[in-house]
Amino acid sequence: MPLQTPESFADVLIIGAGPAGLMCANALAAAGGIEVRIIDQRPSKISVGHADGLHPRTIEVLQSYGLAERMLREGSRMYMCSFYNPSHTGGIEFTTRVPDVTVPTARFPFKIALHQGAIEDAFLDSMAQHNLKVDRPVKPLAIELSQDQEQLHSLSSYPIKVTLARLDAATDAEKLEVVHAKYVVGADGAHSWVRKAFGVTMDGDQTNYVWGVVDMVPDTDFPDIRHRAAIHSTNGSLMIIPRESEKVRLYVQLSGEDFVDPGTGRVSKSKSSPEKILEVARKTLHPFHISPLSDIEWWTIYMIGQRVASKFSVEDRVFIAGDACHTHSPKAGQGMNASMNDTHNLAWKITQVLRGWANPSILRTYESERRKYAQDLIDFDKRYAALFSGKARTSADQDGISHDEFFKAYKTASGFTSGMGIHYGPSMIVNAKHQCCAENLVVGQRMIPQIFVRAADARPMEIHDLLPADTLFKILIFLGSANEESRLAEINALANELSSPTSFLQRYSADGQPSASVFDLITIVAGNKENFNYLSIPQVFRPHWSKVLLDDTDVTGKVGGDGYKMLGISSESVTFVIVRPDGYIGMVAPVAALQDVHEYFASFLLPCHGSSSL
Amino acid sequence: MPLQTPESFADVLIIGAGPAGLMCANALAAAGGIEVRIIDQRPSKISVGHADGLHPRTIEVLQSYGLAERMLREGSRMYMCSFYNPSHTGGIEFTTRVPDVTVPTARFPFKIALHQGAIEDAFLDSMAQHNLKVDRPVKPLAIELSQDQEQLHSLSSYPIKVTLARLDAATDAEKLEVVHAKYVVGADGAHSWVRKAFGVTMDGDQTNYVWGVVDMVPDTDFPDIRHRAAIHSTNGSLMIIPRESEKVRLYVQLSGEDFVDPGTGRVSKSKSSPEKILEVARKTLHPFHISPLSDIEWWTIYMIGQRVASKFSVEDRVFIAGDACHTHSPKAGQGMNASMNDTHNLAWKITQVLRGWANPSILRTYESERRKYAQDLIDFDKRYAALFSGKARTSADQDGISHDEFFKAYKTASGFTSGMGIHYGPSMIVNAKHQCCAENLVVGQRMIPQIFVRAADARPMEIHDLLPADTLFKILIFLGSANEESRLAEINALANELSSPTSFLQRYSADGQPSASVFDLITIVAGNKENFNYLSIPQVFRPHWSKVLLDDTDVTGKVGGDGYKMLGISSESVTFVIVRPDGYIGMVAPVAALQDVHEYFASFLLPCHGSSSL
Structure with a gap:
């Protein structure tokens, strides 16, 4: 006789414990009085690499949850950005060094670099104080949203039924469970299961820009190694992000043909290695030298995709957030920031609705506010990535992108790259009449x-x-x-x-x-x-x-x-x-x-x- | 057959775990590589009342040990001082409100009020990270300093023998122990056992000013209840210190005859009560009302003594510090500050000598620097306390102390009351030639x-x-x-x-x-x-x-x-x-x-x- 599948109830079920899911879970747990459940299919949290940039607005948001102190203490700060361009004698040379954040009202006039694991830790520690832990490794198997209008409009009903499977590491067996939820937040990444389950499409394109990333402690005579540095060379572009402790991250532009699998058209990690990426970086940085002082902590390669989900919500009961609804290039440091700000926007609305303070119609503003922002972000990213990944202008090649062109784009981009430019249009909760x-x-x-x-x-x-x-x-x-x-x-x-x-x-x-x-x-x-x-x-x-x-x-x-x-x-x-x-x-x-x-x-x-x- | 008394060795034995002893213990423990022992005869640390003021220089010092953050977070801050004086219509009236810290270079332009227990906690937590705990309840029974010059001058010798008794709470029995120490720091308070053991005298006098202190959450219409407020009335003087949470401390001048035991000439706590002190406070504050919203958290009465020990060191092997070598009035907020700064001055010197970095002769500068400071402090305190405890001038009584007189003293006192005025004279470690x-x-x-x-x-x-x-x-x-x-x-x-x-x-x-x-x-x-x-x-x-x-x-x-x-x-x-x-x-x-x-x-x-x- 089969055992009965256990059933439980949650006000909010969050699927995915990356930055978007954790921001949501922490906000709901801190609000108090809400039954929150958060699951993740990875057996443990990530500890190195991945996203690493906090822009000034995100620091302000983290501060509003009492979580910025730790980032400010542990992270590396980028106050300025340096620019290097092709020199007349070959190789690159220093062009200029300017403030990285130019929005005068920024409370924190810098960006923070800190590995994603440390940022997630801050959320996990805060959640623990509210007795909330990530349930892992647990993956969703099925999701069903009631079509009953009465149920959909009743605050006391649990119209979403999600079947979960917990993986038992010892036996490799899956234990099933059914969760009935009032709301579900799919914060389950670029390949979002929740998004696919509801057939939500991603609009946009893949570019053909291929980049490699390496995290390491460098030995170098490059003078701006502790600044964010944007380097245009005849060998391609490169960006330096100084990291916590003595580490730096290099974003290195690679030539697509060497790293893309011609069969799939996708980047192939097996065709690449940190040594190959560093080899390109060394050429790009010439006449400066760079080499790792220690093992490579983390590395990856990627092709830039620029896509936005066609909708962010299903019946205002199921929401998708973070990478599940927008992907773009990482060098403008937007990915994790946009993700956390998605659920920062959503969590208080769900809370006020669950408490009976606000009309459920405010939930519609999640999509209207965040999807508009994601689209603007992608539009910006397309222009910015094209400039940064394009060929540098030199005396020999006048068709390339000039420093002035890039620098102008850099400056006008400050609203986006700082996060200060987020501007929600008129709605029931935004009234600009006066x-x-x-x-x-x-x-x-x-x-x-x-x-x-x-x-x-x-x-x-x-x-x-x-x-x-x-x-x-x-x-x-x-x-x-x-x-x-x-x-x-x-x-x-x-x-x-x-x-x-x-x-x-x-x-x-x-x-x-x-x-x-x-x-x-x-x-x-x-x-x-x-x-x-x-x-x-x-x-x-x-x-x-x-x-x-x-x-x-x-x-x-x-x-x-x-x-x-x-x-x-x-x-x-x-x-x-x-x-x-x-x-x-x-x-x-x-x-x-x-x-x-x-x-x-x-x-x-x-x-x-x-x-x-x- | 009696058991052998156990013997042990310590580089430094600290007697007394108040602010002076804890500052010393933490500094030595954080330095690393030093065998430190700290004992206290109280069975547990104090949790309410007692000293409560940190002046700006002490905050800087705590910051240099990484300990200020907590005080800054938990304490109440006094940015301004308000003055009230007798009004023409009876009672008191607002005179002026000015910055409390007027030294322009103060990094922290305020004082902090926080109960002594919270300050001690910061030290105890930091010490715990260095595996040091206060050994209690343990009291010293005998101390013996070798007179052998060779021993006194050898860094490898332990010339001080201290007999300790540990009180067993269960059996009330005392367990003896002998500690051989290179250095002893007597931070054992105003009635210092160490000071008396070496026959060090206290120079100075007792005043006849009697004050009462009450800590409480007030219900009041006094507009400056969250400022430090100095009140002169025809009924005596009063000082308000806003405290952490919603608490305040009142220092209330009492008429000596009502609270002093004529037999001993000392204040008698049995002749007093918080109700009696509040009764005086109410009269002094008229026409404003004040009453406790909750129980009185802590209270005391005291007579101001102004004394300095004749010496601070015996053979540069035994040192006394804190209240053991200086007592003065608490209202200028100096006691705990002077105490912590004593051992802040001493700890690095002992460390450098123990490490063989510095010549033991630098230890002489402890007394030359800190005793001079204590004397200056007492001189200042005499003038300040006399002004503050003196009669207020009114239209009817032109012999009293005018606001202008007191205010002038208040302003010139800023170097002392902020701690910024500490100035160590020329010595082997202070060279002002250039x-x-x-x-x-x-x-x-x-x-x-x-x-x-x-x-x-x-x-x-x-x-x-x-x-x-x-x-x-x-x-x-x-x-x-x-x-x-x-x-x-x-x-x-x-x-x-x-x-x-x-x-x-x-x-x-x-x-x-x-x-x-x-x-x-x-x-x-x-x-x-x-x-x-x-x-x-x-x-x-x-x-x-x-x-x-x-x-x-x-x-x-x-x-x-x-x-x-x-x-x-x-x-x-x-x-x-x-x-x-x-x-x-x-x-x-x-x-x-x-x-x-x-x-x-x-x-x-x-x-x-x-x-x-x-």
Whole structure:
């Protein structure tokens, strides 16, 4: 008699424990109260090689989960990028060295190189604190999404049935299990099983650029070995990424015919070796020498593919994320970043829906926001990869790509390569109607960093640190100056309005108080630390002493200040800045448009969240 | 037949595991290769109350041991100090609010409040990584220092015999043990057993100022409850120290007659209670109200004593440190800071002597440096405590102390209250002969912070972070600009000289290379990150790629730069700045005085350290 297949239930089942899956799992586990399950078919996590770059926006996002500290401590930082080009005497020569991150609002004006395993460790350790582990080696065998509309629209139903197989290493036997899930996230890589199971196609092409990658500790006289360096030579291109400890990674352009299997048209690892890749690198770097001081830690070769999945979601119940829905060239350092930012975008939405706070329709914005971004990224990548993989112009070959051409592309690419350019278009959660009341903030982009001084204790606080990824919308109330009598009347009137039961602050809150459960409120006053008394503003603006900030410098006079000016906000009236749980600006509004703020939240929040299943 | 008393040997036996003892134990354990033993008679460490203030210099010192991060995360920070004085209508009123730390070079422009137990935990955790634990409850019964001059002068001898008793909690029996030690550090508090055992007297007086202390979570409408606040009222003085979490500490001036036992002349805890102290506090704070929101976490009363031990060392084999050699008022936040800085000063000296690097005569500088500091501190404390404990001037009482008088003292006290004023006078390890070649550095004071940019990777580096308390002297070579041809000749000549076997760099180094074992070398070039090639300077100046810094801003243009100007060093010649292992400047010298640098080190370093017992 066969044993019954065990069955279990999960709010969210995540398939794949790479960066996209781990970001999702950690965010849901940290949110609390959600039954999360994460599986991976690899028996253990990777420990060397693979993706290794964190761009500045991703560092900000990791910081919002309390996970950046470790990356900042362990990783190698790239502040500048050096350029080398063909010299007149043969070989290459130094051309210029410029800042790698040119977006002025970057909180972290550098990129971090750190192997993927270390980044995954940070997530795994954080998940462990929330009692969540990756279940491995477990692979999915079958997935079935109910077609019953009632089930699909009921928050209490588990419309997805997934059959899993656990591999027993000792006996090689597979143990089956059935999981019933409310939501499934397929973060299972470029060859995504989830994507294929639902017949989602990948749109786009393979290029014919072939690249090799080697990780090693180098012995070299190349002066920019600790900078990111982009090298164009007559022998092909090469990029250097300085890594943690003494390591570097080389991306080496290879000539396709030597490394591609003519039968399959695919790169063939068996036709290659780290020695062959290094041989090309040595020629490209001439007259500088380079050789490994130790064993090659990791290596690979690849052909650049540039593809986006035709859809990112099935019925807003099954989502795909990360490499499962976009592939592009690794040298612009986007792969892992785009992947983690996919699920960063998704996790809070699933959480708010599961809690009964938000209407399930907000889940549609996952595809509209992230697929648009992925398409833009691929378009950018096509231009960038073509320039970087193209032939270098020399005095002998005037048809090649000039340094000026590449450099121009490099500079305009900064929004993408830093991640700061992510801009979500108008939707139920992005309302740019009153954009003009905060001129230097862009609705749909991430809140920009700014240091304010806490009124009660004069401690300088980076506003980003007050916008943690804790599933709450942040209501920043820029109260303006609170000195003149006329302003006080306006401020008191607003306090009364916000305290009324019809105000959004009260309407979406269980206990009738501006509670911390749905919103986090921060008040920013144009005042100074020497004489402002934070007890002088109405109670509704200061749910706790730590929530009142001043637009002033710190005691040294060197940190903070000019915040209203930097953000382009008037200090003569009240302005609302609504920051989504993922750090993106959902709306800005002047006090006169308070009704629009009410309507913004009314369009997707559910007034009574007592009915939630959580 | 009685059992034989067990005997053991230790390089250093530390008696007392308060802040002074723990700083010493951790420093010696981290140094490595030293047999350290630390005992304490309390059965467990304290967990609430007691000392709680870290001044900015102590934070820098903790940072040099890698221990500041936790204090910065867990502690409450005091950026400003508020002053309240008698109002014309009775009660008190706000007078002014000013920065608490006014020394412009403070790296951490604030003080930290955190209970002593948390600070001790940081040491205990760090010690555990070096396999050192506090042995407790163990108390010393007898100590004997050999009078044999040969033994006293031999590094291989153990001239101190200490008899210890371990209390067995179960049986109440004492188990004896004899420890033979090379050095003993008595960090056993104000009633020091070690001090008394050697008949060392305390010079100074008891005041008649009586103060009460309460730690609690307050309910109050006092606007400066999260600032350090100094309150003078007609009812006495009061100081508020905001603490970690929501707690505050109140220091409340009490009228002596109510709390002093007339028989002993000492304060009597039995005559007092937290309620009585709070009753006084409430009157002092009128018209503001204050009451505890929770139980009183800790409380005490004390009379201020201001005393310094007549000597800090016996034969440079037994040292006393911390409260054992100085007591003063707690409100200037000096006690724990002075204590930790005592053993911070001592530990590297003992380490270098034990390793055979330095002549034992450097141990004499412990007393000369720290006793002088303690005396200055007491002198300052007498003036400060008298002002703070004195009567406040009011319109009715013109004889009291005015706000202006107190405020002036407060401002001039900043060197002491921040710890930045610590200035060690000339000695074998402090040589101010060439002071003029680095105008804004003070030989004998701590190296001032400055951000430089690392040449190889353009990463901004705070020079303090390159001066860890790792027992090594740091040789900072300010090479000046390296652009002109004429400078290169000078730089190459210096490189040859430093590479010669008679150079101090080679002379005190076991392997004939500028090794990391006795010195750490950092080269600072007046160059810019866009085009400087760190491989262009001679090898002796760059033992590792990370050791070459540039005096330039970081990529944002907002951090670093102007270092030569800030330190008052010329960029047209070479200047040496020698930083002691404890972060204090031992010497500055122009390249022309290289011979004086040789002589400085020759005066206390031992050329051959192969003969060490370690």
